[in-house]
Amino acid sequence: MHHWLPESISTYGSDIDSVIRLVYYLTLLAFILMEGALLYMIFIGNKKKGERASYFSGNTLKQALWTLIPLGIVIVVDIYIDYRSATTWGMVMTGADEAKIAVRVEGEQFNWHMIYPGPDELIGTADDLSIENVLHVPVNRKVRLTLTSRDVIHSFFVPVLRLKMDCLPGRDLDVWFEATKVGEYEIPCAELCGFGHSGMIGRLIVHSQEDYDLWLEENWPENLTELAENKL
Ligand SMILES: [Cu+2]
Numbered sequence: 001m002h003h004w005l006p007e008s009i010s011t012y013g014s015d016i017d018s019v020i021r022l023v024y025y026l027t028l029l030a031f032i033l034m035e036g037a038l039l040y041m042i043f044i045g046n047k048k049k050g051e052r053a054s055y056f057s058g059n060t061l062k063q064a065l066w067t068l069i070p071l072g073i074v075i076v077v078d079i080y081i082d083y084r085s086a087t088t089w090g091m092v093m094t095g096a097d098e099a100k101i102a103v104r105v106e107g108e109q110f111n112w113h114m115i116y117p118g119p120d121e122l123i124g125t126a127d128d129l130s131i132e133n134v135l136h137v138p139v140n141r142k143v144r145l146t147l148t149s150r151d152v153i154h155s156f157f158v159p160v161l162r163l164k165m166d167c168l169p170g171r172d173l174d175v176w177f178e179a180t181k182v183g184e185y186e187i188p189c190a191e192l193c194g195f196g197h198s199g200m201i202g203r204l205i206v207h208s209q210e211d212y213d214l215w216l217e218e219n220w221p222e223n224l225t226e227l228a229e230n231k232l
Pocket of ligand 1: 190191192
């Protein structure tokens with residue numbers, strides 16, 4: 001039924017999908033009921049040719065109820081969706097602080113700058129590493145991303161992780177994820193941000209722990225680590 005959703009490789013992916021499914025089926029039910037009523041009125045409940053239509057005199061309460069009852073149903077359904085999705089939302093929106101791995105992501109027309117803090121675990125020091133458009137992470141480890149923008153509003157979107165958050169100039173927003181499958185995935189910008197928006201696409205590379213350790217070794221040569229240590 002949900003084969004059109006992309007593959008999920010995120011620890012909270014199935015929770016997000018169950019919220020999507022809940023909203024989808026509620027909307028589908030409303031659609032069938034409304035369109036069913038409409039088709040019934042058009043094809044079955046109508047008058048025969050030449051027959052006069054019936055006329056009703058006004059009744060304020062009855063007329064108001066036609067609006068108030070559907071409004072009540074919408075509110076109840078809305079609160080139910082909020083109730084069902086609150087736990088998922090809470091889990092996704094909190095807990096970024098527990099992540100041991102942190103990367104700063106700065107959107108800029110039309111690239112993603114992935115800034116790694118380096119061995120000193122601090123951003124803004126000599127051993128930082130800035131990579132264009134490629135985010136390297138290990139599998140099965142919690143990763144914190146601090147999202148921001150250098151110019152206009154962008155939106156950091158990793159469909160397979162079910163992660164999407166705006167990148168706002170002048171503001172840092174923390175999100176987290178834990179990838180469960182090694183591979184290469186897309187990071188499109190999901191906010192129309194200018195003429196090059198459609199080409200603003202990064203890559204997420206999920207490494208096995210061994211490959212990630214190798215990647216770390218390659219990117220932080222000994223002297224750079226020492227340089228950072230002297231600065232501290
Ligand atoms: Cu963008």
